[in-house]
Amino acid sequence: MCDCVNRGGVYIHVAVCRSKCIYCDFYSEVCHSGFDWERYVKTLVAELELRSCGLSAMREVSLYIGGGTPSLMPVGLLRFLVSEARRIIMSAGSGDVRLTEVTLEVNPDDVTAGNADVWLDAGINRVSMGVQSMNDKELRSIGRRHDAKKVMEAYGILRQRFGNLSLDLMFGLPGQTLESLSSTLDVFTELHPEHISAYSLMYEERTALTRLRDLGRIKETDENLSVAMFEMVNERLRKAGYMRYEISNYALPGFESRHNSAYWEGVPYVGVGPSAHSFDGRRCRRWNISDIRAYMLAVENGEKCHEEEMLSDKEITEERIMTGLRTAKGIDIVRFENDFGKEARVELLDKAASMLGKGYLKLDYNRLSLTDKGVMLSDDIIVDMF
Ligand code: SF4
Known part of the structure; x- marks a missing residue:
């Protein structure tokens, strides 16, 4: 299907969060204090090892550790995970394999100088932080735990260590106005990260956000305002030097996400972890079960933990x-x-x-x-x- 046969991606899904944001329909579970991180990480590594034949044709590989909230993972285990993933990717490709981009998704409240030092030392070379808004009231309205002050502190810590940062921004939030979006964009453009993902808030089925809207407790942003917000984001980021290279993604020249681009270009990728998706670059799509405990048991017992389909x-x-x-x-x-x-x-x-x-x-x-x-x-x- 694609002309990029030597490229490939590995996605590792860390399906735990400290609490659930009300709009989120990704598979993740709220992390309790007794969560067995060691077992979870060992299972991810075991699955990647089992599926290493899917990596053998890849010569330029991007690694993306996403979630969920991977920044909740104890840093020693994160270091182990990256090093094991690197070893498996390199040995599967029999020789000249290049690990190009290694991204870690983080939440602002997990960013400390100590954690960031270990992430850098472990080989992470790109950090994507879920900011969404610089307005505390808007952040509270969607159940985010951080505030604008924490974002500034976290960004400062990351900026001192990483040359490739991405921030997530959301528009169409409950109560958001063009003025408050403009203030958030002022901060984003001043911080000037290499990459910005800008999403319109979606009312997905079976989320608390949609239930609150249906109960009349949250008002969905009207379509004309959403369009005006998108136009504002597009225009302000363009003026600040960003190129929109995908519907929701903007980058300074040369900083397009290699990993995300792989999805849109039909490049093969292997996803491990509960609910992770994979594509062989030709016809086969597969997805793991969305259940942490069943996933770990299945991998440990050598049983099937995925479904798959062949595309017509x-x-x-x-x-x-x-x-x-x-x-x-x-x-x-x-x-x-x-x-x-x-x-x-x-x-x-x-x-x-x-x-x-x-x-x-x-x-x-x-x-x-x-x-x-x-x-x-x-x-x-x-x-x-x-
Ligand atoms: S932190 Fe991210 S993955 Fe977790 S609930 Fe919030 S939006 Fe979803």
Whole structure:
């Protein structure tokens, strides 16, 4: 499927959090004091070892430790995890393997000078911090534990040690206004991290946020305000030197996340840990069970802990359209024709015609991509292209 056969990613899911944020639908469990970190980390390593054949063709590998809240992990075990993952990745590739980007997701309240020293020493070279907002009232409204003061302190500690930082920002928060978003953007652009992920708050099924909205206790941001917020984020970050290289991701030149880009470019990745997803770069997708205890028992007993599916030709084509349109580079029409045939290319351009006319899509140098106007309607546009 992809022309990046030597690239690959390893994702390690740390499915525990100190408490649950009310909007979050990722699989994670609230970490109690007796949580057996050692057993959990050993299980992650054992699964990666078992699946190392999936890494054998990879020569340039990114490692991403995400969650959940990986920064809750005792630092000695984090050091062990990174070193074991490095050993497995290197030995699977029989020789000239390069571990390019090693990202750790952190929450501001776990960032101390002592922890950050160990993360750096363990080989982490990129840190992604979940900030979301610099307004304390907004942070409380979505159940985040940190405040703006803690973010500033954590950023200072990380900045002294890491040359590649990413911050998460959210818009459309309960009670958020264009003015308060603008204040958050003032701080973000002043801090000037290498990378910013900016997401619109989503009301996912079965989250406390959605229940509160349905009970009338939280008011969902109206669509026009959401659009205005997206435009503000886009414009302010562009002026500050960031390029939007994917619907929700902005980077200073040269700091696009290699790991995230791999997902959108159809590069193979191996995900370990409960609920982690994997893709072989061709047709096979698999996902682990979303249950920490059942996951650990299954790996320890050598039993199956995942489901998988083989994508049909139609699903592979749709996947290329969806992932391609998420990126600023868009769909490479020549490669699309090479992979799926002339008929598929004609059909794609036929479907695109009306949206090109309305200014939601653009076609530049054989690349079909969303315009800024189209990004806000991306979900509908992508479905229309199937
Ligand atoms: S810290 Fe992250 S993973 Fe954990 S509940 Fe909050 S948003 Fe979800």
